[in-house]
Amino acid sequence: MLPSGEYWSRGLLGVLTAVVLLWALASGVGTALAASDTVTTELQPGWNLAGWTEDEASVETLFAAIPQLVVAYAWDADLQRYRLAYRDGETATGDLETLSPGIGLWLFLEGEETVAWERPLVLQAGLAELRRGWNLVTWAGDDGIATGVALAELEGILLETLGGDGSAPQTLEKGRPVWLRISSAKQWWQLTPPPRIEFRGDFTPAQMRERRAYVDDVVAFFVRRHGVAVPGLTVLFGDEEADMTCGGYAARTLFIRNPCITALPHEYSHAVQHHLAVRDAEGNWGGGRGEERIGPSWLSEGIANYAAAVYEDLIGIGSLEQWNADALDVGLANSNSLEAIETNMGVGGDAGANYHLASLVTGWIVENQGEAALYDFYDVRNEVFRWRSAFHEAFGMPIDQFYKRFEDHRASLAAQRPQVAGKVIGPGGEGQAGVRVEALPQGEGKAWRMNTDDTGAFSGVALEGTYRLSLFLGDTPCHLGWYGGEGYTTSRVAITVLDLPEDARTGIVIQLPRPASELCTTIRGALVDVEGNPYTEPPWVVAWPLHDQDGYTGKDGDGSGMFALDVRTGATFELSLHSYYVRECVVSPHPSLVPDPGAKARVSVGEQDATGIVITVTTGPRRIKEAVGCTAAR
Structure with missing residues (x-):
């Protein structure tokens, strides 16, 4: 996933039409998964219509495979004309130089005996690049299939179908080409039904x-x-x-x-x-x-x-x-x-x-x-x-x-590469293990993460750009602060910005005012429906900070309707739900709720976890997932 x-998509159809010839460049990389089928065509003295079903090859390969071959023609659907190759001693001459899987060929054989031409049938032979106008395409699907069934995928763009004798064929033979006149370009995959599109x-x-x-x-x-x-x-x-x-x-x-x-x-x-x-x-x-x-x-x-x-x-x-x-x-x-x-x-x-x-x-x-x-x-x-x-x-x-x-x-x-390295320590100088140090771009750049080891040390490759170092507790969204000021700050204006790689530093020291684990606490509670039963959809529960920090805390409720959000101690957060079904959420009276003129549910956390919070949800029919701000019960 x-x-x-x-993802950019505007005008993509025009791009595809313009670059369809690029697939010739994409072929021949290696076809370990190609079909292992073979096909045999009986070639008579004189003119024959047959298909090239092998991997892409030079036209000399064709003349080497059929010693009786004198002349070969292939139809160029882009130019709507033939290309020619003829035997010239040990080589071949003409403007037909390369044979692609699935192209149709007119072959002239000298002599008086029939030649059984056996060749591999690779998967790529079943993919035809159809152009507007006439196309000479080899059929690579089931032998003897009714023409109408075989060409059903071309309904709406197929104008005319002809066999080698100039009449409309009733069935198609594997390895034999067929003439198709098409009103618009299409990539036609013959060997399996195309994906069903809804x-x-x-x-x-x-x-x-x-x-x-x-x-x-x-x-x-x-x-x-x-x-x-x-x-x-x-x-x-x-x-x-x-x-x-x-x-x-x-x-x-x-x-x-x-x-x-x-x-x-x-x-x-x-x-x-x-x-x-x-x-x-x-x-x-x-x-x-x-x-x-x-x-x-x-x-x-x-x-x-x-x-x-x-x-x-x-x-x-x-x-x-x-x-x-x-x-x-x-x-x-x-x-x-x-x-x-x-x-x-x-x-x-x-x-x-x-x-x-x-x-x-x-x-x-x-x-x-x-x-x-x-x-x-x-x-x-x-x-x-x-x-x-x-x-x-x-x-x-x-x-x-x-x-x-x-x-x-x-x-x-x-x-x-240049490195960024340093150490996160506590108030007494002890190393702080399990702190996530994120290098977040201030403008241009790509974010990356480092983690402190048992001694509090962290290091990482310095990517180009301007960055701030942001601290989090382990894998949680609890934001601890930034590198800045005297080494640590909770004020965005005091952040130290690193211009990398020129400003790559390996002696950074970030001293926290308290052990990292004491800078975070948890908001815990339950989601219930209007009848007081556990609500188990579950929605994404969000605690949005009202102070300076990077990011926010959000987590799915569990299957029993419970939720737990890791947040910074001593801060206030607004609660909301992100859900397909929730239309309204109301937080029951709780000591951690602080007054708000707009009745928004704002939770203030201290040193201890804020537990026992109950959010009652009102739901409606499923829709696109939306954020719903919770209110405090009056």
């Missing part, structure tokens, strides 16, 4: 066309680049009520929120991973083998990140070079290990930084083992009961050894 964020909400016809074209394009990318397509998928656009960020994948369905159209390549990659790991011998969805977990979360998300980055680079809306640079910066600065995010990408409270770490290790895998290794793991996982065993087989080493090698690699890169 992608972390939240806005729209929820208000979409104009143009927006629906844009999204359908984008789905076609993403499917084509995975076929061209990785030799794989996922059958039986549903793509659901615009489910604004779904409990997700930008996109998600579950149960053979891709969920794409309306502003996040370009989340699709990331989520389709998850579908590829899932299908490869659980498919049956015929390539259909199966039940999987062994333990439920398919593989480590960092690998799943890293591969999905990489697929999206490559795709966006190809169509010109992103930069793979910049993606690698961002992954390197934030991945080096991330204090988490791969093992820490093996099952949970949210460890440490900064999923974005963990996604960058996953991207960094994925780029390292590609650099050392190639792209094919990424999805090969899931191919192996299909036959192995435990994902750790599959990892060992796919990558040639146990997971623990892989972790060590990557950490050594990351440490060697980090050693070449």
